Amino acid sequence: MENATINLDARARTLLRTLIESYIRDGQPVGSRTLARTSGLSVSAATVRNVMADLEDMGLIHSPHTSAGRIPTPAGYRLFVDSLLEVRNPSPEDIRAIQSGFDPSASTQDLMDATSNLLSRVTRMAGMVRLPRHRNVALSQIEFLRLGEGRILAILVIDGKEVQNRVLELDRDFSQDELQRMANYLNAHLAGKSLHAVRAELLREMRDVRDDLDAMMLAAIDLGEKAVGDEDPDDVVVAGQTHLLGYEELADMARLRQLLEAFNEKQEILGILDQCIRGDRVQIFIGRESGLDWFENCSVVTAPYSVDGEVVGVLGVIGPTRMSYDRVIPIVDVTARLLGSALGDHPVDDSK
Amino acid sequence: MENATINLDARARTLLRTLIESYIRDGQPVGSRTLARTSGLSVSAATVRNVMADLEDMGLIHSPHTSAGRIPTPAGYRLFVDSLLEVRNPSPEDIRAIQSGFDPSASTQDLMDATSNLLSRVTRMAGMVRLPRHRNVALSQIEFLRLGEGRILAILVIDGKEVQNRVLELDRDFSQDELQRMANYLNAHLAGKSLHAVRAELLREMRDVRDDLDAMMLAAIDLGEKAVGDEDPDDVVVAGQTHLLGYEELADMARLRQLLEAFNEKQEILGILDQCIRGDRVQIFIGRESGLDWFENCSVVTAPYSVDGEVVGVLGVIGPTRMSYDRVIPIVDVTARLLGSALGDHPVDDSK
DNA sequence: TTTAAGCACTCGACCGAGTGGAGCGCTGAC
DNA sequence: GTCAGCGCTCCACTCGGTCGAGTGCTTAAA
Numbered sequence: 001m002e003n004a005t006i007n008l009d010a011r012a013r014t015l016l017r018t019l020i021e022s023y024i025r026d027g028q029p030v031g032s033r034t035l036a037r038t039s040g041l042s043v044s045a046a047t048v049r050n051v052m053a054d055l056e057d058m059g060l061i062h063s064p065h066t067s068a069g070r071i072p073t074p075a076g077y078r079l080f081v082d083s084l085l086e087v088r089n090p091s092p093e094d095i096r097a098i099q100s101g102f103d104p105s106a107s108t109q110d111l112m113d114a115t116s117n118l119l120s121r122v123t124r125m126a127g128m129v130r131l132p133r134h135r136n137v138a139l140s141q142i143e144f145l146r147l148g149e150g151r152i153l154a155i156l157v158i159d160g161k162e163v164q165n166r167v168l169e170l171d172r173d174f175s176q177d178e179l180q181r182m183a184n185y186l187n188a189h190l191a192g193k194s195l196h197a198v199r200a201e202l203l204r205e206m207r208d209v210r211d212d213l214d215a216m217m218l219a220a221i222d223l224g225e226k227a228v229g230d231e232d233p234d235d236v237v238v239a240g241q242t243h244l245l246g247y248e249e250l251a252d253m254a255r256l257r258q259l260l261e262a263f264n265e266k267q268e269i270l271g272i273l274d275q276c277i278r279g280d281r282v283q284i285f286i287g288r289e290s291g292l293d294w295f296e297n298c299s300v301v302t303a304p305y306s307v308d309g310e311v312v313g314v315l316g317v318i319g320p321t322r323m324s325y326d327r328v329i330p331i332v333d334v335t336a337r338l339l340g341s342a343l344g345d346h347p348v349d350d351s352k
Numbered sequence: 353m354e355n356a357t358i359n360l361d362a363r364a365r366t367l368l369r370t371l372i373e374s375y376i377r378d379g380q381p382v383g384s385r386t387l388a389r390t391s392g393l394s395v396s397a398a399t400v401r402n403v404m405a406d407l408e409d410m411g412l413i414h415s416p417h418t419s420a421g422r423i424p425t426p427a428g429y430r431l432f433v434d435s436l437l438e439v440r441n442p443s444p445e446d447i448r449a450i451q452s453g454f455d456p457s458a459s460t461q462d463l464m465d466a467t468s469n470l471l472s473r474v475t476r477m478a479g480m481v482r483l484p485r486h487r488n489v490a491l492s493q494i495e496f497l498r499l500g501e502g503r504i505l506a507i508l509v510i511d512g513k514e515v516q517n518r519v520l521e522l523d524r525d526f527s528q529d530e531l532q533r534m535a536n537y538l539n540a541h542l543a544g545k546s547l548h549a550v551r552a553e554l555l556r557e558m559r560d561v562r563d564d565l566d567a568m569m570l571a572a573i574d575l576g577e578k579a580v581g582d583e584d585p586d587d588v589v590v591a592g593q594t595h596l597l598g599y600e601e602l603a604d605m606a607r608l609r610q611l612l613e614a615f616n617e618k619q620e621i622l623g624i625l626d627q628c629i630r631g632d633r634v635q636i637f638i639g640r641e642s643g644l645d646w647f648e649n650c651s652v653v654t655a656p657y658s659v660d661g662e663v664v665g666v667l668g669v670i671g672p673t674r675m676s677y678d679r680v681i682p683i684v685d686v687t688a689r690l691l692g693s694a695l696g697d698h699p700v701d702d703s704k
Numbered sequence: 705t706t707t708a709a710g711c712a713c714t715c716g717a718c719c720g721a722g723t724g725g726a727g728c729g730c731t732g733a734c
Numbered sequence: 735g736t737c738a739g740c741g742c743t744c745c746a747c748t749c750g751g752t753c754g755a756g757t758g759c760t761t762a763a764a
Contacts, residue, residue, distance in 0.1 A: 031756050044708050049757070067714050067756045143497055145507065153515055155497065155507060163505055165515055167459075242616065245609040257597040260612075264594070383727050398737045401728065419727045419744050707764075714757080721749090728743080734736085 008079075012051050015039055016060060017084040019052075020072045024322055027249070029069030074287040074321070077299070081284050081325055090330045097122050098335055102342045108132065108162055112237045115315060115339050120240020123328050125319030126263065128238045130273045132312040132343065142186050144179035152179065236270050238263050247320045249297050258294035268292060273314045276302040280311070282329050287321050297321050301328050303336035307343045315339060364403050367391055368412060369436040371404075372424045376674055379601070381421030426639040426673070429651070433636050433677055442682045449474050450687055454694045460484065460514055464589045467667060467691050472592020475680050477671030478615065480590045482625045484664040484695065491545070494538050496531035504531065588622050590615050599672045601649050610646035620644060625666045628654040632663070634681050639673050649673050653680050655688035659695045667691060 008016070018039040019030045032048040039048070052070055055061045060076035063069065072080065090098075101118035103111070112129045119127025141157035152168045174182075189201065241263045244250055250259070262268045272290055276283045285300045301323075302316030315336055317328060360368070370391040371382045384404060388397040404422055407413045412428035415421065424432065442450070453470035455463070464481045471479025493509035504520045526534075541553070593615045596602055602611070614620045624642055628635045637652045653675075654668030667688055669680060 029756090033756075045756090046708050046710090047706085050707085053758080063757080065715060067758095068716080069756065141497065141499075143495070145493065145495055145509065147493075147509060153507075153509070155505075155517070157497065157499060157505070163517055163519070165507070165517060167515070242609045242612045245605050245612070251605070253597050253603070257594045260594045260597070381727090385727075396737050397727090398739090399735085402736090405729080415728080417744065419729095419742085421727070705764100707762100709760100709762085711760085712758095714755105716753105716755090718753080719751085723748080724746090726743105726745085729741095731738105731740085733738090 011041060011043070012055065013084060014041060015048060015051050016055055016072075016076065017080065019061065019070060020076060020080045020084070023071055024324060027322060029064060029071050031069040034069075074289070077286045077321060078289075081286070085325055085329075087329050088326045090327075090334060094122055094327075094331055095334070098331065098338060102338050108343070111339070111342060113239070115335065116237050116239040119315065119317050119332070119335055120243060122331055123317045123319065124240075124243050124246075125317045125323065125328075126238060126241045126244055127315075127317050128236055128269060128273065129315040129339070130270070130277070130313045131235045131237070132307070143183050144174075146174065146176045146179055149173055236266050236273060238266070238269065244319065247322075249320050249322055255294055255296065259298065262292075262294060269318075272300060273302060273316065276300075276316065277304055277311065277314050280304060282333050284325070284329075299323060301325070301332050303332045305336040305340040305343070307340055312340075312343070363393060363395070364407065365436060366393060367400060367403050368407055368424075368428065369432065371413065371422060372428060372432045372436070375423050376676060379674060381416060381423050383421040386421075426641070429638045429673060430641075433638070437677055437681075439681050440678045442679075442686060446474055446679075446683055447686070450683065450690060454690050460695070463691070463694060465591070467687065468589050468591040471667065471669050471684070471687055472595060474683055475669045475671065475675075476592075476595050476598075477669045477675065477680075478590060478593045478596055479667075479669050480588055480621060480625065481667040481691070482622070482629070482665045483587045483589070484659070491542055494542070495535050496526075498526065498528045498531055501525055588618050588625060590618070590621065596671065599674075601672050601674055607646055607648065611650065614644075614646060621670075624652060625654060625668065628652075628668070629656055629663065629666050632656060634685050636677070636681075651675060653677070653684050655684045657688040657692040657695070659692055664692075664695070 015035060019035055022030045022034070022038060032045040032052060035052070036043060036045040036048045052061065055076075056063075056070065058075075059073055060079060061070040061072055064071065098118060101114055103114065106114065108131070112131055116127040116129045119125075119129075121127075141155075143155040143157075145153040145155065147153050147167065150169060150171065150173050152174065153165055154168055155163065155165045157163055193201075241260055244259065245256070250256055272285060272292075275290070276285075282301060282303045285295075285302075287297065287299065288295055297320055298318060299321045300316050300318045302314050304311045304314050306312060316332055319328070367387060371387055374382045374386070374390060384397040384400040387404075388395060388400045391400070404413065407428075408415075408422065410427075411425055412431060413422040414425055416423065450470060453466055455466065458466065460483070464483055468479040468481045471477075471481075473479075491508060491510055493507075495507045495509075497505040497507065499505050499519065502522050502525050504522060504526065505517055506520055507515065507517045509515055542549075545553075593612055596611065597608070602608055624637060624644075627642070628637075634653060634655045636654075637647075639649065639651065640647055649672055650670060651673045652668050652670045654666050656663045656666050658664060668684055671680070
């Protein structure tokens with residue numbers, strides 16, 4: 001089957017491309033006559049029918065019923081986006097809309113919100129942004145606050161601008177003085193190092209001086225790792241889900257509900273995005289390819305974004321499989337680039 | 353018109369009640385024959401028709417077209433919930449489901465999330481909880497952290513369990529030592545006092561000793577007020593919006609989209625809930641009563657919840673106007689009570 | 705072998721007429 | 735005031751027929 005797609009001659013490819021473009025534009029099954037007229041080829045409708053029969057055998061198109069036109073199958077879309085599609089350059093107004101959406105002085109969280117809003121507004125589909133993984137991010141400060149018996153608040157300042165805090169429940173009680181000393185110790189040792197490095201260092205020291213203080217520090221670092229680590233369900237921000245209600249190919253209430261619930265849970269969205277994080281360019285998921293059945297008739301277009309040459313996250317849109325890939329792909333692409341460079345400008349450096 | 357509703361005799365009231373109950377159950381227009389049979393009254397269908405004509409004149413019911421049965425108008429629902437409705441006691445399994453949803457040791461945020469989830473799960477509609485106003489809440493601790501030139505992180509611990517932090521941008525730079533002193537001063541003075549009281553006290557002091565330190569403290573308190581204050585759009589948590597996709601009376605995509613967008617914006621939801629915060633019992637909004645046109649065919653059922661006898665917030669559900677008020681009202685009611693008492697148990701007091 | 709023309713066929717969309725049933729309003733008797 | 739009966743209205747459903755788009759197949763030409 002996979003080889004069969006390679007065997008497509010130029011004419012068949014042109015016809016398939018024209019058919020899919022036409023279907024994406026109008027949403028109507030395409031018949032042989034219209035296809036023969038619009039393809040630009042000088043062939044008759046009958047010939048087109050023969051080619052279409054071949055394409056149908058290969059599983060690239062199918063008719064919803066006898067004597068209707070043909071519509072692309074998921075496999076047809078796949079071939080289309082992989083090797084038939086010619087992406088347009090983004091239109092000037094799209095570019096303007098995207099560029100004006102970035103405020104490099106905003107906090108990371110605000111930047112994520114703005115970006116997913118942007119994606120959804122420009123594409124009129126649902127936008128999503130996977131938050132940057134702070135894998136090798138520098139912890140610039142850590143503080144502890146005693147809340148009560150055995151309850152301690154840990155405050156982590158990351159890169160001098162992000163703040164995260166968590167409550168630790170401990171067996172042993174620490175006085176505020178002890179906590180202050182521990183924080184001083186940690187701040188002295190971890191200045192500018194990544195969480196991973198700090199953790200390794202602490203583990204090494206612990207082997208020597210085994211006491212509660214170190215256990216506490218280790219706990220703090222563990223917490224730090226968890227706070228900025230992976231698989232936090234809040235690690236993806238979504239916007240514009242409601243746009244999906246407008247597409248009549250998604251009008252099935254039961255499926256629509258599954259879809260919106262997936263956005264609320266975020267877990268499955270996260271899974272999809274994480275699949276896309278490898279690969280350095282735009283990636284596309286079509287229909288059930290991801291194995292999720294609520295995903296029928298939907299596609300995602302994603303692109304990773306990088307800071308200083310390292311991929312730190314993914315963003316993308318989700319919409320009906322019948323979408324204008326030639327418009328959406330470049331939008332997602334340049335948004336990813338702009339987000340990357342906006343993240344690269346640390347507001348700490350240029351504050352005031 | 354309003355007086356007319358008062359003039360309803362017992363028989364007309366019984367018929368109206370039976371009609372609305374029947375329509376809520378089946379979703380079908382109710383005809384005179386069925387109504388005569390099910391009302392329990394020993395009157396003929398023809399008599400029922402006469403009464404129905406009167407009710408229609410009063411604007412309480414109407415027929416979707418000639419020679420269909422009657423369905424309640426918003427005014428009919430209004431009269432129904434105000435004076436015709438007999439609420440059931442919540443069913444045992446509902447009670448169990450509600451009670452098991454409360455974990456008094458959870459943080460306020462978690463409690464809100466759990467409660468709105470609970471409401472939506474039990475009623476199969478959308479649940480929402482307006483976060484408690486911390487009007488007179490005690491600030492138990494405040495700390496400052498220097499992030500960079502003129503950038504300070506303020507950490508507020510409220511009631512010994514809530515933590516809020518905000519970044520302050522200031523004109524003047526403070527050293528960590530200065531900040532520490534300020535925090536110590538503040539902590540010594542505001543221990544256990546409410547934000548309002550603290551603010552008033554600071555303003556009084558400032559009139560005497562006018563220096564930058566006090567300005568800073570005032571800024572910190574201002575921030576504190578803002579952090580826990582009102583009109584933060586995140587002040588309401590919503591859950592289970594997708595349940596609304598299942599009701600065919602809300603199946604109009606355009607309206608449905610407006611509805612879901614209102615849930616995302618939260619602003620209008622907030623407005624509705626704030627209207628309900630006065631009044632000490634369950635309140636009900638029906639259809640367009642709130643002036644929002646996306647609200648057609650929808651109703652809200654809300655109840656305020658109190659801690660130590662003082663109303664601190666509102667919770668409720670939103671669903672189709674054609675809902676089982678007799679089931680939903682008690683559910684909302686007991687949920688509000690339970691949330692209030694769960695909030696009353698401070699986890700600090702009974703920790704460990 | 706490829707291309708194209710013709711033809712029969714299929715299927716959905718649409719329209720109009722006909723039918724059954726639910727339900728209403730009205731009238732007149734009690 | 736009550737209510738049985740009658741005629742009427744309107745909806746929902748079905749049935750048959752037509753139209754148009756589109757297909758598959760066959761056949762003939764290039």
